[in-house]
Amino acid sequence: MSTPVTEPTPQAVSSAAPPPKGGYRSTKVRRQRVRAAWLFLMPMLVALALVAGWPLLRTFYFSFTDASLSDTASATFIGIENYLVHDDGAWYGLLTDPVWWTSVWNTLYFSAVSVSLEVVFGVIVALLLNVEFKGRMLVRAAVLIPWAIPTIVSAKMWAWMLNDQFGIINHLLMAVGIIDSPIAWTASASYSMWAVIMVDVWKTIPFVALLVLAALQMLPKDCFEAAEVDGIHPVKVFFRVTLPLITPALLVAAIFRLLDALRVFDVIYVLTSNSTSTMTMSIYARQQLVEFQDVGYGSAASTILFLIIALAVVIYLYLGRRQLGVDQ
Template identity: 80%
Template sequence: MATDEQGIAQARHEASSDDTPPRGRGTRVRRQRVRAAWLFLAPMLIVLTAVAGWPLVRTFWFSLTDASLSSLDGAQFIGFDNYLVFDDGWYGILADPLWWQSVWNTLYFTLVSVSLEAVLGVIVALVLNAHFRGRTLVRAAMLIPWAIPTVVSAKIWAWMLNDQFGIINHLLLTIGLIDAPLSWTADASLSMWAVIMVDVWKATPFVALLVLAALQMLPNDCYEAAKVDGIHPAKVFFRVTLPLITPALLVAVIFRALDALRVFDVIYVLTSNAASTMTMSIYARQQLVEFQDVGYGSAASTLLFMIIALVTVIYLYLGRRQLGGEQ
């Protein structure tokens, strides 16, 4: 047991060793590099502020008014009434059960889909990292689901999941797993799992691609040392490989979590405005477009932004703390 621990420690040390300069060296040069970096980033930050900051501020302003799609110029300031107001009862978006249902649907969709994508992405990356005949062809084929536009792939799956002539029901009926066709996108108990399945099918290659890039950057010395010491491959994966690819996996997960929290297209194509799968983005779109209530819809969009920002900050803090603890 002690030999295994020493071998794993040696392998991780060899894999993570680098030629970093001693602390305190080049402090002046470091400050100059930081100033130069900010100087080069300044034009991009100015453009980003103009492109993204102004619409965000304007959306927040509309959330404080009674603006409608037909009369934006005649909007009146009403404060936070779109969020929550008491007038012989609580009214506003924070008192709307459908809003909280959409928040729960979004968080549930994000947690389940991103977790499955992370696990399957690591498995696929490990398979593609192995040496076998036709590996290049398999890698190219793996990217096809990710390369297809989301609306197109969602529409393809909508036909495949159709309860009358979809191929999914046909296959399940043929092998005897079901006795009658299932309404995958209409049944409230199945629709969420249907959209999760479609999202996992499309986004798993993205996670696998990032993890595969991290795997190919790992040195072979650590694995040779572990093999010489006779350490079991499963222990090598959990004690050596997984900690070393964690930074890449965290990047993939945060990108996928951001996409999942603001998901709209795949769910709207498959289930439209169904309450069982309604997300925060679909809720905001319904208020803005169908009900033409710009103030209420802007309030929903502002809350969506705040929730995504909060989840991102918490995730980055926990990820940095975990990586700092490992180092």
């Protein structure tokens, strides 16, 4: 007995048809969500354009002029002379200034070392705070104190503690016999960079630890219980299970700290002022703008600093989209 063959109905054909060209992006719901998103974002974008966009455009403009701090209205356009110019057989400008390149190196070195230490110690602190013990909530609150203290206040506090004559750091190190004589931590070219790195790491470890701890609290417990039953070593569990699962939170913490470190100013300026051994790009730009009153030259330094930070953001966004598998 043969089974009768039925022709597909028009409704079935239409339901089996492929989605419209463009997929979900071209649907009505998608367009409504996009319009709603822009509607909610518009007040913030307008405020951001007024607060940050206009000063940024003026900085770009001044970087191509000979403006001075005493009279910015009479600035004249000079092209890229603040960046690079050839005159009388020699090159001049920001890109030929050895002090500028020293500040670039100091910024990159400070950023790489401080962020690396903060990530490592932040993970360690988060792992310790994730363990259940008596008084854990009190310890968690105490760990956040360095991050809660304003940067200027903490930098000034450490400046007194690191003082070579009456600072407590030298007193303690001499008491235990580690050093024989006081060290000028913030005035010595050999120790000043490590001193500011130590202060920055001390202040921002809680930020990294807080993000990592939040990620640890969201991890499933089943895989860790199975690893414990199987007798797998905790170190191996950390590198094979825990670390891959908290990597997204680590990347967020690292990029935020990297952006802060690239534009660092306050903690270094309070501790070492305009010292060449610790001068960063922000301090260099401030020196040109305020002390030398050369708005054009200082704006050129600020523009390059902005471009470097913008490049770091673009790279992070690109890597983030690649990790999420977004093609467009």
